[in-house]
Structure formats: structure tokens, C-alpha cells
Amino acid sequence: xxxxxxxPSRVICKSGTSVKIECRSLDFQATTMFWxxxxxxxxxxxxxxxxxxxxxxxxxxxxKDKFLINHASLTLSxxxxxxxxxxxxxxxxxxxxxxxxNEQFFGPGTRLTVL
Amino acid sequence: DAKxxxxxxxxxxxxxxxxxxxxxxTISGTDYIHWYRQLPSQGPEYVIxxxxxxxxxxxxxxxxxxxxxxxxxxxxRATLRDAAVYYCILRGNDxxxxxxxxTTVTVRA
Numbered sequence: 001x002x003x004x005x006x007x008p009s010r011v012i013c014k015s016g017t018s019v020k021i022e023c024r025s026l027d028f029q030a031t032t033m034f035w036x037x038x039x040x041x042x043x044x045x046x047x048x049x050x051x052x053x054x055x056x057x058x059x060x061x062x063x064k065d066k067f068l069i070n071h072a073s074l075t076l077s078x079x080x081x082x083x084x085x086x087x088x089x090x091x092x093x094x095x096x097x098x099x100x101x102n103e104q105f106f107g108p109g110t111r112l113t114v115l
Numbered sequence: 116d117a118k119x120x121x122x123x124x125x126x127x128x129x130x131x132x133x134x135x136x137x138x139x140x141t142i143s144g145t146d147y148i149h150w151y152r153q154l155p156s157q158g159p160e161y162v163i164x165x166x167x168x169x170x171x172x173x174x175x176x177x178x179x180x181x182x183x184x185x186x187x188x189x190x191x192r193a194t195l196r197d198a199a200v201y202y203c204i205l206r207g208n209d210x211x212x213x214x215x216x217x218t219t220v221t222v223r224a
Contacts, residue, residue: 034211036214044212046214095212109156109158
């Protein structure tokens, strides 16, 4: 089956620093990638939709200048949390789909802890 | 967004079938019904999807009501590895997934 990886799996950083999370589709070309975050005991919330070669579309309430998304190739999307603060601590999950297929394939998630 | 309603939790015994209901009375004609599941501290996993007809795959079966206002995910023989949160989601033409609270399935050995 289709595999999506994320790196790193967990990261701890100091408040005010920036953190980059990578999402890769390992065995298929991802025409669209999605970024979610999940706070403890809550469900996933969609943050943004990213199509290869174009600007990401952000959901209402998600600051595009704080959560920078780059989808430079058909197999890689990155999410950069800029000037991270403790309230940004969360489980960040990406997913990917390819043209012609209905399902999304999810990465294993990245746990971000901001001290 | 078209919404779905699921029970908060469901328990099952190992080796027995599990029927997970989902109501989606505001479904539109082009919405697909998707099911995903999530184990603790992992990303969600695709289970199955359908539009109008019932669907079967190696993981589960999806039974869709004739009026499409409800559906049921069927796990034929639950195992301990099936313990997870199951999400029923309506997927529109933009391919976005809106996750609700889901149903937490517990499997008793």
C-alpha cells in the first residue's frame, strides 16, 4: 500500500524557535497533501491543503505566516512552525492523495513540544 | 460541511462482528462516505469508502442505506488490533476530510 513518512517523529524546541516538519510520499506521487494537527483527547483539525507547485490554502483561523507550507515536489511537503510557542505543542499529521484515487494516506505524525 | 453523527463508544468481544453506525442526513449527491481509523499516537489509516453501493475489502464492509442518509461499517471478526477510534467522514469534491469525534471501539479478549 501507499506509504507516507514524516520526519522528525518527535521534536522538542524552545519557545521562539522555528521547527520544520517533512512529509514524504514514498511510493507514489502526491498531487495533494494535507496538514492536520491534533491536540490531546481531540480529533484531527485540517490546517491547510497543499498542491504541488502552488500556494497552500489555509483553513479559517490558521495563520499562514506562522505555519509555512511548501510543496516543492510531488513527493515532499514541509510545514514550518515559525516562532513556536507552548500553545503550538501538538501532534502534527500530514496526508497525501494522488490524482484519480479517493483515499488519503496518512503519515505517522510528528509530536511537537514547545518549552 | 456535511456532518456525520456517530456513537461515542462501542464495545465488542474478540472474534465477534462489530457494526459501527453513522448518520449523515445532510449528505449531498456527490459526497463519498469515507471511513478511517486511528490508533493511539498514530496517524489515521484508511479503511473503506463508498458512494451508493455496498463495498467490501480485506479490512471491512460498508453498508450504505438506500437513501444514503446513513451507513454502517462492519468489522466481520474483531481482533484486539481493531481497537481504535473510527471516523465516518463525508468527502466532497475538494477532497478535504473533516474529522468528528468518531467512535472509540474497545475489543475485549
